[in-house]
Amino acid sequence: MTIATSLDPPQGFRHEAFLYSGDESFLSGTVPFIEKGVGGGESVLVVVNARKTDMLRAELGQMADGVAFADMDQVGRNPARIIPAWRKFVDENSGRSQPMRGIGEPIWAGRTDAELAECHHHEALLNVAFLTTKQFWLFCPYNTKTLGSDVIERMAANHPILFDGEKTSESQAYDFDVALSKLFYEPLAEPLSDPMELAFSAQSLGELRRWVAQRALAAGLDAPRVDDLVLAVNEIATNSVKHGGGYGQLRIWDEEGAIVCDIFDDGHIRHPLAGRELPDREQDRGRGLWLANQVCDLVQIRSSADGTMVRLRQTNRAPAGN
Amino acid sequence: MTATSAQGWVVLKISGEVDLARLQELEDLVAANSAQFSNMVFDLTDVTFMDSTGLGWLIRSRDLLLGQGRLCSVVVPDALDRLFGAAGLTDYFETYRSTEAAVRGRETP
Numbered sequence: 001m002t003i004a005t006s007l008d009p010p011q012g013f014r015h016e017a018f019l020y021s022g023d024e025s026f027l028s029g030t031v032p033f034i035e036k037g038v039g040g041g042e043s044v045l046v047v048v049n050a051r052k053t054d055m056l057r058a059e060l061g062q063m064a065d066g067v068a069f070a071d072m073d074q075v076g077r078n079p080a081r082i083i084p085a086w087r088k089f090v091d092e093n094s095g096r097s098q099p100m101r102g103i104g105e106p107i108w109a110g111r112t113d114a115e116l117a118e119c120h121h122h123e124a125l126l127n128v129a130f131l132t133t134k135q136f137w138l139f140c141p142y143n144t145k146t147l148g149s150d151v152i153e154r155m156a157a158n159h160p161i162l163f164d165g166e167k168t169s170e171s172q173a174y175d176f177d178v179a180l181s182k183l184f185y186e187p188l189a190e191p192l193s194d195p196m197e198l199a200f201s202a203q204s205l206g207e208l209r210r211w212v213a214q215r216a217l218a219a220g221l222d223a224p225r226v227d228d229l230v231l232a233v234n235e236i237a238t239n240s241v242k243h244g245g246g247y248g249q250l251r252i253w254d255e256e257g258a259i260v261c262d263i264f265d266d267g268h269i270r271h272p273l274a275g276r277e278l279p280d281r282e283q284d285r286g287r288g289l290w291l292a293n294q295v296c297d298l299v300q301i302r303s304s305a306d307g308t309m310v311r312l313r314q315t316n317r318a319p320a321g322n
Numbered sequence: 323m324t325a326t327s328a329q330g331w332v333v334l335k336i337s338g339e340v341d342l343a344r345l346q347e348l349e350d351l352v353a354a355n356s357a358q359f360s361n362m363v364f365d366l367t368d369v370t371f372m373d374s375t376g377l378g379w380l381i382r383s384r385d386l387l388l389g390q391g392r393l394c395s396v397v398v399p400d401a402l403d404r405l406f407g408a409a410g411l412t413d414y415f416e417t418y419r420s421t422e423a424a425v426r427g428r429e430t431p
Contacts, residue, residue, distance in 0.1 A: 052375045104397070131351060202343055203343060205341050206339055206341065210337075227404070228404070231373060231405065234371075235373060238341065238373065240343050241342060278410055279409070279410070281381075282385075283381070284379075284381040285378050287378070287409055289376055290409070291405075294408035319392065
């Protein structure tokens with residue numbers, strides 16, 4: 001079904017994929033969208049890479065003053081950090097009683113398979129996170145020239161509305177429940193090299209930390225990145241001890257330029273947005289998954305009644321944010 | 323861990339690693355030093371590792387102290403900035419870089 005293409009703000013949350021093919025096509029879809037928002041006094045946030053930010057600033061001229069920009073390479077290095085960025089935008093601006101609109105491009109041709117899997121989960125979770133948000137239009141550009149058909153298919157399943165640069169339509173493939181059901185069940189790839197393994201319990205968390213630190217340093221990770229990984233491993237392992245039966249297993253291996261850890265326990269993580277919601281400052285528990293997402297390049301959660309696995313991936317690329 | 327007193331302040335100096343295995347010990351320490359109803363400084367200068375269990379303990383301790391009308395300050399070394407920052411707690415506690423600064427900073431002029 002085709003929807004009339006109007007740029008007026010939506011009543012609720014409008015999650016829309018924008019299919020483009022190259023720079024000109026990208027601008028022809030995003031610039032009018034932004035201009036309508038700025039012209040209407042709306043709050044506008046654009047999260048794309050630095051090159052696209054420069055391109056947009058050049059096109060928008062003075063109008064760019066009315067737009068907030070953030071670098072997706074920083075914000076979305078770990079895709080689980082993207083929803084918190086939009087949450088912050090919505091929370092800071094919803095008091096204004098003006099509509100909000102944003103552009104977010106989390107998927108590009110250089111993403112690894114593991115990152116891509118988590119980007120798809122992130123897109124599906126946007127439908128959960130902002131289900132009841134009023135007057136928030138999120139535009140997600142996808143480059144049809146560089147992305148495979150499997151990515152475009154998944155995109156259609158995650159976005160209720162599709163815009164191809166000319167026509168707007170309801171996505172026939174959109175299925176809220178199917179997208180959510182894939183979230184914690186989609187299998188992860190087998191380790192690329194022989195893992196080393198260690199079991200742990202509450203008493204051996206210190207030994208686990210030292211063991212992981214040694215492996216990570218030996219694999220060539222810089223000290224600050226090792227510290228970050230050790231903190232994340234410790235948080236997940238502590239969750240295993242507290243919620244996963246009192247014990248767990250870790251396996252660790254090298255991949256090119258990265259070190260990867262899987263942590264297994266008998267617990268069951270149910271909350272779809274686990275690790276993607278900034279904990280209230282006053283709360284004295286429930287920070288583990290959040291912290292892991294802040295300090296690791298990728299965190300992949302797979303969980304069911306049969307148990308939980310959390311995969312952490314760490315590289316030497318500079319940490320985002322602080 | 324040591325507890326010392328200075329001008330109406332109790333200073334709890336924590337050393338080594340702070341994780342789940344240490345939680346009971348840390349909670350007992352705060353309880354054992356609460357009888358005097360003095361203000362409290364948590365000196366984390368010599369902490370070599372801390373996690374969200376440690377943050378949770380600090381938050382509960384702060385709640386307890388403030389609830390009793392006592393002051394609570396934390397001495398945070400550079401090495402722990404990343405933890406506090408990632409947890410969104412950078413401005414949550416009254417933080418200082420030394421116990422002297424903590425005690426001096428909160429005295430009424």
